[in-house]
Amino acid sequence: ILNVEQSPQSLHVQEGDSTNFTCSFPSSNFYALHWYRWETAKSPEALFVMTLNGDEKKKGRISATLNTKEGYSYLYIKGSQPEDSATYLCAFWNSGYALNFGKGTSLLVTP
Amino acid sequence: NAGVTQTPKFRILKIGQSMTLQCTQDMNHNYMYWYRQDPGMGLKLIYYSVGAGITDKGEVPNGYNVSRSTTEDFPLRLELAAPSQTSVYFCASVIGTGGNTIYFGEGSWLTVV
Numbered sequence: 001i002l003n004v005e006q007s008p009q010s011l012h013v014q015e016g017d018s019t020n021f022t023c024s025f026p027s028s029n030f031y032a033l034h035w036y037r038w039e040t041a042k043s044p045e046a047l048f049v050m051t052l053n054g055d056e057k058k059k060g061r062i063s064a065t066l067n068t069k070e071g072y073s074y075l076y077i078k079g080s081q082p083e084d085s086a087t088y089l090c091a092f093w094n095s096g097y098a099l100n101f102g103k104g105t106s107l108l109v110t111p
Numbered sequence: 112n113a114g115v116t117q118t119p120k121f122r123i124l125k126i127g128q129s130m131t132l133q134c135t136q137d138m139n140h141n142y143m144y145w146y147r148q149d150p151g152m153g154l155k156l157i158y159y160s161v162g163a164g165i166t167d168k169g170e171v172p173n174g175y176n177v178s179r180s181t182t183e184d185f186p187l188r189l190e191l192a193a194p195s196q197t198s199v200y201f202c203a204s205v206i207g208t209g210g211n212t213i214y215f216g217e218g219s220w221l222t223v224v
Contacts, residue, residue, distance in 0.1 A: 004153070032209035038168055043115070043201070044214040052211045089153070093209025098169065099160055101153035 004092045006102035013080050013109055018074045021105040023090030027071035034099060035064055035075055036089040044089060047075075080109040113137045117202045117216035123190040124223045130218050132187040134187075134202030135164075141186040142205045145177065147198040147199045148218075154201065160185055 005024040013019050025033065032051045036044040048057045053068040061078045077084055087106045090101035117134045124130055136143065141162050146154040162177040172193030174196055176188040187198055202216040
């Protein structure tokens, strides 16, 4: 079992605020880091898959960075909108066969 | 595009009953998974398969069984349901190892009473 830690556990921001979450993972035997967006009653939706140290990926107002040497990744949301409200899951893949998930960060964006 | 399809979406079971959660994918993916999601917890791996005929236990396999007779299908069997198995179950698949996007089904909400 590989510990993947996400912080904060939950976050409540106003529409238009920018925000960021942290994902910490073991820095040894790194293979890939995944970010998912999950809305209740829907399937988790892949946001980013990152494999290289220093990777930065962007999808609209959402971006992510990766530091494999120190074992962390940041997810940024610029100008949060109510439709960004969801749980954001981070998952780590080492040399095994499956993703190890963190507990997620629950984001609520109010108008 | 169907992707990963799991059924049923909702089910209420009585303690001691058995049932099978069905999962099928049409993307010819080798790897398939069953996870459960409990409130305040991350997704916990129940079982996984790296190909037809090959299955292995994940982090929380007790009370469950799986089979993988074809590439497409990966059913999860609950024997003698217990209240601790009340959860949301997700099936997922990926074509290969961790650098590829994993696709999830829409989830199955199971309540054991």
